[in-house]
Amino acid sequence: MKTALLTGANKGIGFETARQLLQHGYYVYLGSRDRQRGQQAADQLRAEGYPHVEPVQLDVTDSASIAAAREAVGRQTTVLDVLVNNAGISGGYPQPALATPLSTFRNVFATNVFGAIEVTQVFSDLLWQSPAPRIVNVSSGLGSLTLQNDPCWRFYTVKGAVYPPSKTALNAYTVALAYELRDTPFKVNLVCPGYVDTDFTDHLGDSSVAEGAARVTKAVLLGPDGPTGQFFGQEAGSDLNPW
Known part of the structure; x- marks a missing residue:
């Protein structure tokens, strides 16, 4: 049975992606910053008939928490087939370039960029044991300099000095990582789930949670001939169609 770890998976797109991967036969490690909420999310999935899910306390901004999560997952498996870096925060809007406190920049980048990088690095040894490892970093069209x-x-006027640049940085890291792993079985990609109806968007999105998660899931399920180092999603105009 293939294994997958998702960060920020106790609700929203992460939770629904976990459900979809369970439907595809994966054993899912459901990462959650809050231990109790992670347990509740896992219990809900089990109640729906998906027994192969395990909650993992994982705060991507805390190195000790990441290390503990790696140890916990490592006690159960020697192979990780999939890593989905989904955890993210917006930092709140508006985000004026000349007035947003540096503390907001640090908090958002700690989760959206540095957290994803550290989780990837710490769990990379387990990913290397997979015959077909997949890393999917959940990004946003707001991080595209071309679209901005x-x-x-349609979102041209949605500007922010913190959240969009954090996703731009994540995009750049992902491209570098994919290039570094270009001659390996790894597939490393970015997915914009779209403008999804979740707490993150104050439920103003025009895509359902299931639709947004399906875009992420499709990147996880890439075959050996699939792309790597690419950015796909509704807001990029592709909606994963090239796949």
């Missing part, structure tokens, strides 16, 4: 500079894009 396109007056025809």
